[in-house]
Amino acid sequence: MAIDDLLDEHEQSERVLSWLRANGAGLIGGIALGLAAIGGWKWWGNHQLEQHGKAASEFQAAVDAVGAKDKAAAAKVKALPAGMYQTLAALELAKSQVESDQRDAAIATLQGIKTDDAAMADIVNQRLARLLIDAKKPADAVKLLAKSVSPLAIEVRGDAQFALGKADLARTEYSAALGKLDEASPRRRLLELKLTEAGGTPVKPEAKS
Structure with missing residues (x-):
């Protein structure tokens, strides 16, 4: 190994030691x-x-x-x-x-639920709306579900409109709910019965080619 190389290594070692003396405390602190x-x-x-x-x-x-x-x-x-x-x-x-x-107690319990989860809030509102309809407060149920877009929520909104004597609006809601349901959904038959009761005629899904 050449003397120049030894000097270079020695110089490098000294530089490292010097750096450690200057920065050792900070390095140790960082670790x-x-x-x-x-x-x-x-x-x-x-x-x-x-x-x-x-x-x-x-x-x-x-x-x-x-x-x-x-x-x-x-x-x-x-x-x-x-x-x-x-x-x-x-x-x-x-x-x-x-x-x-204890319907009124159940209504109070559901009204007290606060959740930021959209899917869970929809379930809570559906159950609350059904109880409000049973409590002769269908208008409150319609208001509660005004912005809901799930098939079940739309169906409940239709129930509320029917309870209010607004068969035309109930038919609209039931038809909208049917349009969102899969053809094989077990709820289709119930919804079709509700639509018929409201004076509507269920439309048979078009056969797929």
Whole structure:
């Protein structure tokens, strides 16, 4: 190895040592921060798992209380953290209340559900609308489902219009719902009966060539 190479290596080593002397504290601090971040992320992950497990346990306890007709069931559902668990538990509570002929209580339960999930909100509104129709408040049901576009929601809106004595609007809604349903859907027959009752004539789907 040439002397020039040795000098170059020595010079490079000195430069590295000099850089470490100047920046060593910052480098070590950066490594420490990196390790702390990794540790913090692991802690956060474990914390999230722990919180999820706790929420799941509280949800199960609330659902069990609903199933057992526990008088404290409503309070347990209400005490759940806002989110999907509370929404699902509230739906179970409302169902139980309907089965126990507590329609007004079920309406209150469904009205208290707050969710940002569009699909879940549609289910909640459909169930609430059906109860409002049963409670002789079909106009409220129409208003509740005014912007809904799913076949089931449109069908319920048709039920509300029919309950209001607006057979023409009911026919429009039933026909729209039929147009959104698959030909093999088991709900088609029921919808066709509703359309006929409202004075309409079901249109047979065109045969595919």
